[in-house]
Amino acid sequence: MKKGRGRTSRIRRRKLCRSSPSRGVNESYKPEFIALKKWLKARKFEDTNLIPACFPGTGRGLMSKTSLQVKAAFNEETRCYEIRTGSGCRRHEEVFICYGPHDSRRLLLEYGFVPCGNPHACVPVSQDVLVKYLPSTDKQMNKKISILKDHDFIENLTFGWDGPSWRLLTALKLLCLEAGEFPRWKKVLLGERISDTNEKTSLDVAQKICRYFTEEASAMLQKVSHMKDKEMALIHQLTLVETLWTEELKILRASAETLSGLQAAVRDSPTCLRSPPLLGVAPSAGCDA
Known part of the structure; x- marks a missing residue:
């Protein structure tokens, strides 16, 4: 043996x-x-x-x-x-099964649970909300939206634990371009800074969108709380929904704080930004056009 x-x-x-x-x-x-x-x-x-x-x-x-x-x-x-x-x-x-890098909404809809502290959790921003706080008098708005769609910048715009995504801020910067800045839209998609005004306006709009979602999440949490008192048969499902909205509220508050820091940095920056001089050309004493 x-x-x-x-x-x-x-x-x-x-x-x-x-x-x-x-x-x-x-x-x-x-x-x-x-x-x-x-x-x-x-x-x-x-x-x-x-x-x-x-x-x-x-x-x-x-x-x-x-x-x-x-x-x-x-x-x-x-x-x-x-x-x-x-x-x-x-x-x-x-x-165990690996669910992949999914946000909490998808995990709830497809697998029926909401993990705590999901690093991939985010709050998506739809096209309707994206333009909600932009001037309705902007004659170039339809063209701007068309450009975002053509370059795949109208989807996957989110707020996350570390603030608004780069895609969301980029889309807002393009949408906030003034008439004279609009011909430079390609540089926006490449990540270039156009002007202090464009930076400030896009951050202000992002903060307004974040505040809108924050108010919505707070209202939904109150609604779910009242439903839990009345619909005892649905207590498990409502608890999952409550967990999701609670997590999204935390994300939005974190994003609001990040945006406040970015807004402060723009306010404190010089009003005139110099571009690096071209090779062999002396820098201008005034502001770059």
């Missing part, structure tokens, strides 16, 4: 496994999981390697009944897309 394969060794391994802090408690006997298994089986989904369990520290999850390996790929034999663990998973340990 090989060393470590005897009865005493098996008992020792079982005791060690039961005492492991990562070991989950089987919950497959509960009615809701029995119903879930029947629902999955009716849709031709069967997996004998995973069972629902409760884990210390993480709560409910899936526990492996056997050691797991291999990858995610399309199986030509079963004609199904199969997800397999990317790293080894020992028996009775929790099996």
Whole structure:
């Protein structure tokens, strides 16, 4: 008999496994999981390697009944897309799935949960809100919007934990160009600074948009709070929505603080900015045009 394969060794391994802090408690006997298994089986989904369990520290999850390996790929034999663990998973340990760098709204809509402190969480800005605080008398507005669309600058405009995204500020700088500055719109998309006035105006509009979203988030939190008092059957779903709005409110407050710092920097900057002199040309004593 090989060393470590005897009865005493098996008992020792079982005791060690039961005492492991990562070991989950089987919950497959509960009615809701029995119903879930029947629902999955009716849709031709069967997996004998995973069972629902409760884990210390993480709560409910899936526990492996056997050691797991291999990858995610399309199986030509079963004609199904199969997800397999990317790293080894020992028996009775929790099996995790990597959801990818998604914001909290997408995680709630597609997976039904809202993580705390999600680094990818953000507040999206739609086109309607983007122009909400811009002058309605701007005759070049339609042309500006067309340029943003043509250069893929009308989507993925967000406020994040570190403030407004570069894409959002760039879009606002282009939209805030004055009539005489408009021919330089290409430089805006390349990240060049056009003027102090353009910088200040775009930051002011960004702050107004941020304030609008902040007020909206606060109002929604009050509405959800009242609904939780009346709709007890929906308490779980409403709590998730409340968590989402609470996180977005924190993001907006952080963005507002960042914007305040940027606005202060623009106010304190010189009113006349010199461009670097061209090679072989003496710098002008006045302001650059």
